[in-house]
Amino acid sequence: MLLKIWEILSKYYVDILIGVGYTMLVALIGTVVGLVIGILIGVYRTIPDPRNKTALVFKKIGDWLLTAYVEIFRGTPMMVQAMVIFWGFAELNDGMTLDVTVSGLIIVSINTGAYMAEIVRGGIISIDKGQFEGAHALGLTHTQTMFNVVLPQALRNILPSVSNEFVINIKDTSVLNVIGFTELFFVAKDIVTQTYETFPTYLLVAIVYFILTFGISMLLRFIERKMDGSKNYKVLGSQNMDAESFAREARNG
Amino acid sequence: MAEKTTPYLQNDDSTAADVGQPIVKIEHLGKSFGDHAVLKDIDFAVNKGDVTCVIGPSGSGKSTLLRCINLFEKPTVGRILFHGEDVTATRKPYLLRQKVGMVFQSFNLFNNLNVLHNCTLGPRKVFKMSKADAEQLALRHLKTVGMDAYVNAKPRQLSGGQKQRVAIARALCMDPEVLLFDEPTSALDPEMVGEVLSAMKTLAEGGLTMIVVTHEMSFARDVANHVVFMDGGVIVEEGAPAQIFDDPREERTKAFLSRNKAVN
Numbered sequence: 250m251l252l253k254i255w256e257i258l259s260k261y262y263v264d265i266l267i268g269v270g271y272t273m274l275v276a277l278i279g280t281v282v283g284l285v286i287g288i289l290i291g292v293y294r295t296i297p298d299p300r301n302k303t304a305l306v307f308k309k310i311g312d313w314l315l316t317a318y319v320e321i322f323r324g325t326p327m328m329v330q331a332m333v334i335f336w337g338f339a340e341l342n343d344g345m346t347l348d349v350t351v352s353g354l355i356i357v358s359i360n361t362g363a364y365m366a367e368i369v370r371g372g373i374i375s376i377d378k379g380q381f382e383g384a385h386a387l388g389l390t391h392t393q394t395m396f397n398v399v400l401p402q403a404l405r406n407i408l409p410s411v412s413n414e415f416v417i418n419i420k421d422t423s424v425l426n427v428i429g430f431t432e433l434f435f436v437a438k439d440i441v442t443q444t445y446e447t448f449p450t451y452l453l454v455a456i457v458y459f460i461l462t463f464g465i466s467m468l469l470r471f472i473e474r475k476m477d478g479s480k481n482y483k484v485l486g487s488q489n490m491d492a493e494s495f496a497r498e499a500r501n502g
Numbered sequence: 503m504a505e506k507t508t509p510y511l512q513n514d515d516s517t518a519a520d521v522g523q524p525i526v527k528i529e530h531l532g533k534s535f536g537d538h539a540v541l542k543d544i545d546f547a548v549n550k551g552d553v554t555c556v557i558g559p560s561g562s563g564k565s566t567l568l569r570c571i572n573l574f575e576k577p578t579v580g581r582i583l584f585h586g587e588d589v590t591a592t593r594k595p596y597l598l599r600q601k602v603g604m605v606f607q608s609f610n611l612f613n614n615l616n617v618l619h620n621c622t623l624g625p626r627k628v629f630k631m632s633k634a635d636a637e638q639l640a641l642r643h644l645k646t647v648g649m650d651a652y653v654n655a656k657p658r659q660l661s662g663g664q665k666q667r668v669a670i671a672r673a674l675c676m677d678p679e680v681l682l683f684d685e686p687t688s689a690l691d692p693e694m695v696g697e698v699l700s701a702m703k704t705l706a707e708g709g710l711t712m713i714v715v716t717h718e719m720s721f722a723r724d725v726a727n728h729v730v731f732m733d734g735g736v737i738v739e740e741g742a743p744a745q746i747f748d749d750p751r752e753e754r755t756k757a758f759l760s761r762n763k764a765v766n
Binding site for chain 2: 300377379380382383384385386387388389390393397398401402405478480482483484485
């Protein structure tokens with residue numbers, strides 16, 4: 250059995266690496282773009298209601314559209330979304346299909362965005378009200394408060410959920426094989442049609458998926474620890490240093 | 503509409519026409535949360551250089567009054583005047599808050615920033631001050647409260663008293679005309695209360711206009727020049743500290759002060 254796996258690996262490693270490359274490309278870009286979509290929606294949804302009547306109506310319409318987006322993309326399988334978007338584009342353009350890689354990136358991004366919107370909103374509302382008040386008391390506007398105080402903390406707190414999404418995306422890109430996207434699972438199916446070695450091939454692919462997801466989990470946990478920074482800090486200078494040398498030490502430290 | 507009536511906030515021209523006028527004046531202020539009236543018909547003024555202490559039992563509306571002054575709470579009725587301008591319904595409360603600072607019971611330091619950057623954020627974002635200037639300013643105020651050696655520390659690494667002193671320095675960096683203190687020592691261990699009160703005393707002696715909601719009667723007596731006693735959402739009695747503490751006129755004031763003496 251191990252021998253068979255080894256044979257498949259040595260014969261098809263180039264194809265497998267290409268599959269890994271496409272899988273990681275779509276998972277990474279999909280997660281990052283999805284996170285950006287999620288941040289924009291999360292921030293929009295936590296804007297306090299405007300007092301102006303017209304502005305309030307537009308805000309409500311925007312809220313409604315975003316809710317529709319989130320619920321529709323969370324509520325249908327990504328495999329079906331892939332088919333609908335891919336063939337829907339062809340339908341609208343006289344049978345001309347969109348490039349499968351571009352399709353894959355779009356589908357994974359907007360699907361992830363729907364989940365990220367809720368993750369980011371949860372991250373923002375979990376930040377203590379005192380953080381908002383502390384910033385508002387200085388005269389910062391809502392936007393300034395968001396980007397300088399609240400979002401940095403919210404993003405740190407949601408990092409475990411974001412890495413969760415990333416891992417899910419690595420695995421879920423496999424559904425893009427339905428539109429003929431050459432990711433890892435598509436490559437596996439291809440190998441099987443040539444070798445008829447069904448079990449060894451999929452076992453090999455399972456191991457490769459696991460290495461990818463486990464590696465990413467470890468990497469993101471390392472990033473989390475880096476973001477938390479050192480537990481120690483340096484108490485500066487002596488009590489009678491002048492302000493300038495403090496500033497110098499503060500900048501260097 | 504509100505913008506037109508707040509040229510003071512817009513123009514930053516504080517010298518003209520407000521000689522002898524209170525910085526903050528509150529007229530017939532009322533605040534209800536649902537059916538519960540927390541503040542009833544409050545009239546109150548703060549002049550430049552005043553150190554006003556607001557005392558009274560828990561639930562008497564002291565903190566709500568303070569939070570109305572910088573528009574954290576929207577009054578149900580009445581007006582808040584800042585240098586004579588009605589700011590009650592302003593659409594840009596942040597312009598008022600740039601001049602009316604606040605120190606909180608729970609400190610509310612920014613957890614993602616170190617001590618120095620907690621202090622520089624306001625001046626840099628609001629006044630568009632350069633990084634170097636803001637840091638100089640921050641160090642000056644951190645020195646005032648004795649926290650200049652801790653510029654690199656994150657809030658979670660500090661004790662309660664240290665956090666509160668940083669919070670005071672952060673508020674001072676905005677050069678506020680009035681600084682509001684909302685029970686600044688109530689969340690502190692007893693041995694840390696002193697360091698915060700002495701920092702506040704230094705500020706009062708330096709001429710800063712302050713409104714302090716506090717349970718520290720000795721601070722009110724020694725540092726304030728005006729004491730307001732509140733109970734049940736109304737101002738029961740106000741006057742000089744000596745009068746309030748040594749010769750209270752109202753029964754409720756007497757009862758509150760004697761209860762307090764019994765505890766201390």
